[in-house]
Amino acid sequence: MPAIGVFDSGVGGLTVLNALRARWPGEHFIYLADTARLPYGSKSLHTISQYVEQCIAFLRNYDLKAVVVACNSASTALLERPMKSDVPIFNVVEPGARKAVEVSSGKRIGVLGTRATVFSEAYVRAIHRLQADTEVFQQPCPLFVPLVEEGWLDDPVTNLIVYRYVSAVVRNNIDTLIMGCTHYPALRAAIAKAAGPEIQLVDSAHGLIEDLTRIQPLEAKGGGKTQILCTDFSPRLEETIRLLLGPTPIDSLETVDI
Amino acid sequence: MPAIGVFDSGVGGLTVLNALRARWPGEHFIYLADTARLPYGSKSLHTISQYVEQCIAFLRNYDLKAVVVACNSASTALLERPMKSDVPIFNVVEPGARKAVEVSSGKRIGVLGTRATVFSEAYVRAIHRLQADTEVFQQPCPLFVPLVEEGWLDDPVTNLIVYRYVSAVVRNNIDTLIMGCTHYPALRAAIAKAAGPEIQLVDSAHGLIEDLTRIQPLEAKGGGKTQILCTDFSPRLEETIRLLLGPTPIDSLETVDI
Numbered sequence: 001m002p003a004i005g006v007f008d009s010g011v012g013g014l015t016v017l018n019a020l021r022a023r024w025p026g027e028h029f030i031y032l033a034d035t036a037r038l039p040y041g042s043k044s045l046h047t048i049s050q051y052v053e054q055c056i057a058f059l060r061n062y063d064l065k066a067v068v069v070a071c072n073s074a075s076t077a078l079l080e081r082p083m084k085s086d087v088p089i090f091n092v093v094e095p096g097a098r099k100a101v102e103v104s105s106g107k108r109i110g111v112l113g114t115r116a117t118v119f120s121e122a123y124v125r126a127i128h129r130l131q132a133d134t135e136v137f138q139q140p141c142p143l144f145v146p147l148v149e150e151g152w153l154d155d156p157v158t159n160l161i162v163y164r165y166v167s168a169v170v171r172n173n174i175d176t177l178i179m180g181c182t183h184y185p186a187l188r189a190a191i192a193k194a195a196g197p198e199i200q201l202v203d204s205a206h207g208l209i210e211d212l213t214r215i216q217p218l219e220a221k222g223g224g225k226t227q228i229l230c231t232d233f234s235p236r237l238e239e240t241i242r243l244l245l246g247p248t249p250i251d252s253l254e255t256v257d258i
Numbered sequence: 259m260p261a262i263g264v265f266d267s268g269v270g271g272l273t274v275l276n277a278l279r280a281r282w283p284g285e286h287f288i289y290l291a292d293t294a295r296l297p298y299g300s301k302s303l304h305t306i307s308q309y310v311e312q313c314i315a316f317l318r319n320y321d322l323k324a325v326v327v328a329c330n331s332a333s334t335a336l337l338e339r340p341m342k343s344d345v346p347i348f349n350v351v352e353p354g355a356r357k358a359v360e361v362s363s364g365k366r367i368g369v370l371g372t373r374a375t376v377f378s379e380a381y382v383r384a385i386h387r388l389q390a391d392t393e394v395f396q397q398p399c400p401l402f403v404p405l406v407e408e409g410w411l412d413d414p415v416t417n418l419i420v421y422r423y424v425s426a427v428v429r430n431n432i433d434t435l436i437m438g439c440t441h442y443p444a445l446r447a448a449i450a451k452a453a454g455p456e457i458q459l460v461d462s463a464h465g466l467i468e469d470l471t472r473i474q475p476l477e478a479k480g481g482g483k484t485q486i487l488c489t490d491f492s493p494r495l496e497e498t499i500r501l502l503l504g505p506t507p508i509d510s511l512e513t514v515d516i
Contacts, residue, residue, distance in 0.1 A: 035301070036295070036301065036305045037294070037295050042296075042407070043293070043294060043490050043492075044490050044491060044492045046490075047294045047489075047490040115494070142404060142407070142408050143401070143404055143405070143408055146400060146401050146404040147401070149300070149400070150400050150401055156418075157415065157418050157419055157422070160414075160415050160418070161415055164415070231305075232301050232302050232304075232305040233302060234301075234302045236373070
């Protein structure tokens with residue numbers, strides 16, 4: 001049975017993999033983490049595009065029915081420079097933008113993201129394609145990923161940094177805020193507190209499952225395999241992977257050379 | 259005239275380049291920053307070793323009299339897996355360790371570093387080779403590099419994070435503290451404040467100039483060129499490079515493919 005390839009620069013996309021596995025427990029998932037070259041979010045779109053092309057080409061060595069790019073910076077690069085492919089390639093920017101437009105009551109949307117995602121304006125364009133008169137306010141948050149990777153999730157230092165970034169975008173009277181990086185939902189509690197109760201939080205992967213239901217048939221029954229590939233391995237990485245995957249069993253965990 | 263190659267994963271090593279240029283203004287320096295794959299400090303020694311070998315091999319396309327590895331994580335990988343070379347290769351770990359042993363009065367030395375540097379125990383071994391009865395206490399500080407790159411140098415958030423990492427190592431009654439990453443001297447004021455006035459701070463590049471005087475003759479008179487190569491380029495990177503280099507003119511700045 002063809003598998004669903006899921007690709008991220010690191011481990012943030014495992015939260016997306018969890019959501020996909022919960023919805024389609026019978027599917028075989030192959031998750032590729034480009035841990036040797038992460039992070040993508042601080043690099044140029046030119047370099048990110050090269051990495052994305054190499055990673056997707058590598059995943060195509062497997063028998064796949066779809067590829068999910070579960071990383072906002074990589075999705076951004078892919079929207080900027082689309083790849084030809086005979087299997088569908090899904091990204092997390094377009095469904096996130098769609099969800100935000102759906103829930104926004106006042107057409108004022110904020111976006112938190114990496115420097116690469118913000119600089120590319122991919123969310124701004126995706127939102128304007130759906131609803132041209134929406135105002136979009138972006139805020140790069142380069143410290144969020146290192147804070148999550150340090151494990152300081154419920155921490156006064158993290159709350160201070162979250163408050164600083166979030167209040168900078170909230171002051172534009174937004175009604176909706178997109179967490180435009182797969183790491184950010186790990187800081188959801190702190191982001192929600194800093195944003196206040198009136199602002200709708202949107203996870204970039206929110207609408208992804210709706211998109212994926214377009215490829216039929218998907219296996220809703222259990223027993224599917226989960227295979228993890230990474231380009232750099234350390235015992236600490238394995239710990240983080242197991243922590244993020246929770247009860248999902250890992251059928252294989254390999255280091256690969258791309 | 260053969261040049262001196264200086265290599266770092268990013269821009270932190272420019273502080274080392276500045277010191278070398280100030281001492282030998284007539285030399286031609288070629289600085290290579292592997293910005294497409296940075297940071298090294300969170301990756302495995304296996305992957306870092308591969309990158310270091312590729313970068314030094316690339317630098318060897320130029321006519322060089324020496325290579326300076328101005329990055330602690332890369333120096334660590336090089337000490338772990340030495341490379342054959344017909345020009346001398348200098349690292350920043352050994353001179354930093356030597357300087358710390360020189361200034362330590364009580365033989366209790368602390369080391370702040372990236373995860374890769376701490377995990378490798380390269381400083382512990384380098385110090386013990388010089389003085390076996392010294393106690394060494396290490397502390398990984400994974401948030402320091404992102405804080406420096408965000409430019410939050412004189413900032414209450416940075417002071418809190420510095421205090422947390424530094425107090426964790428200072429409580430071992432150390433008398434000397436090595437800043438074991440080329441980014442950390444940018445946080446010197448905060449580190450010194452958190453460590454207190456009794457603790458000697460050692461910059462890892464401190465003893466490097468003494469090491470380099472071994473290669474004779476070096477040009478003490480002015481007029482030498484400074485050439486910067488990087489594997490990923492962005493306008494923001496150029497800003498940071500110019501900020502860190504200060505008045506040093508840049509003769510060329512190119513993006514290279516390794």
